[in-house]
Amino acid sequence: MKVTAQDVKYIAQLSRLIVPEADLEKSTEEFNQILNYADILQKIDTTGIEPTPYVLPISNALRKDVAKEGVTHEEALLNAPEVYNDGFKVPRVIE
């Protein structure tokens, strides 16, 4: 077993998610099923092989440093779940 129910709870916490107690066993099982299958990768010798994060050899896509019009205040707030004083409202952060 690669991960325990306790580990899955911790991974959920890192992901800012909650796994309900009732689903914990099944989630742990599915997690382990996938991670066990990943063991086949260990069969491959990758010594000296460069990783491929992106397939194409593009780097530093730059444009001229010219100011462009950005998003307006109204547009920025258009989809806000809660607005207060022309800003995004969130529950209290510091007690």
Added chain:
Amino acid sequence: MKLYELTAHELHDKLMGREISSVELTNALYERIDEVEDKVNAYVTLDKENALAQAAKVDAKIAKGESISVLAGIPGGIKDNISTKGLRTTCSSKMLGNFIPIYDAHVIERLRADETIFLGKTNMDEFAMGSTTESSYFGVTRNPWNLERVPGGSSGGSAAAIAAGEAIWTLGSDTGGSIRQPASFNGCVGIKPTYGRVSRYGCVAFASSLDQIGPITKDVTDAAIVLNSICGKDEQDSTSLNVEVPDFTKALVQNVKGLRIGLPKEYFGEGIDPRVKSEVEKAVKKYEELGAAIVEVSLPHTEYAVITYYIIAPAEASANLARYDGVRYGYRNLEAKSAAEMVTLSRTEGFGAEVRRRIMLGTYVLSSGYYDAYYNKAMKVRTLIRRDFEEAFQKCDLLLTPTSPVVAYPIDGKMDPLSIYMLDVTTIPVNMAGLPGISIPCGFVDGLPVGMQLIGKVLDEATILRAAYTFEQATGYHKVFAPLGGKHND
């Protein structure tokens, strides 16, 4: 022949010949949607008012004798992960259930410039994570060939809309097969261009090193026409390629003489439904008759592609989906007592099970202590998968494989996640290597369409379009409509 059964290029001729108007055509499509949408559920949102206003503009241009593009006035559907300014874009998620984009995706800007019509936004697996469209918050899309079967995914709505006659063309997005596999399950043509051909600006990010937008259409000609509209350099996407875009319709040549078609033996082995294999082998024979040379090749790292993908894609997704925190847009839990609790509850309630599963898997493989064993290892294996293709292309000009090892399967949710993931084995490697791939219909099993996939070299969409066009013209599978989609019902 109903208008919704025709292709974009056929309808363009009718518009130019003043046989029909774009308003008439657009109304005909909405009538068709009214007729079948309760069975198919291909759309999340419709936009009739704006569509008809746009159609009227095109009609006015035609009346004045002004020149228009081939796609002008032709109604299509847009996958709901592609931003449309002012029109709800949900990714089929509760998280974005009320989200109204403040800008257009680059592909939408281009299609607007071509004065095409947007009927609405098509259904998909939530955040494009899935192969069945069952994970949509807005309900499953049903396959027009058999309503008890899945339409594939994640662009299931885009493909089902074509098969059911609910759109003339659609856009999908393809991260591990999400254009090609649903095209295959619905008897459509679907092409994933070379990574970097089409700007991803405004396509809601899933796995940024793999995502690519492309068309789903009734025939290869329409695929080339839509590609012509959406391809090209865009400053707003740093991975957009600054290369010349050919006129893809010039590639539609009915001739494969001398083309070397490679058959990767790993794609015809264990795990593939023998009936699917047999249909694809018939297509191979057809190509031989048409003068192509068939060569066997090997892509030895194929068996590692699925797990490599299911490490890399969730890793990228976990980072991309970190932005959904309920603060600036998207779903928010309004009862939370603190900001931290608000973020966690909003994400837990806003995302569906498959999305949560992949975020967690991605978080795990990127976490300290596991990064090297999983993520870094997978990126190295990705290099080997890429090299397999480079070597194979020494011996051939394109590759031919089944698009999926199976035909559309029942909607019953009985398969576990890993078994569903394994079925992506034929499409995933193409994304890993950034290559262009097209799926075209090549037969039937139990009345359900079988698709074959043609894979090209980097930036060589032209060769796979040519081979696809030649097969299509020689066979005519694209002219068979789904039981819902026209002929059989009339």
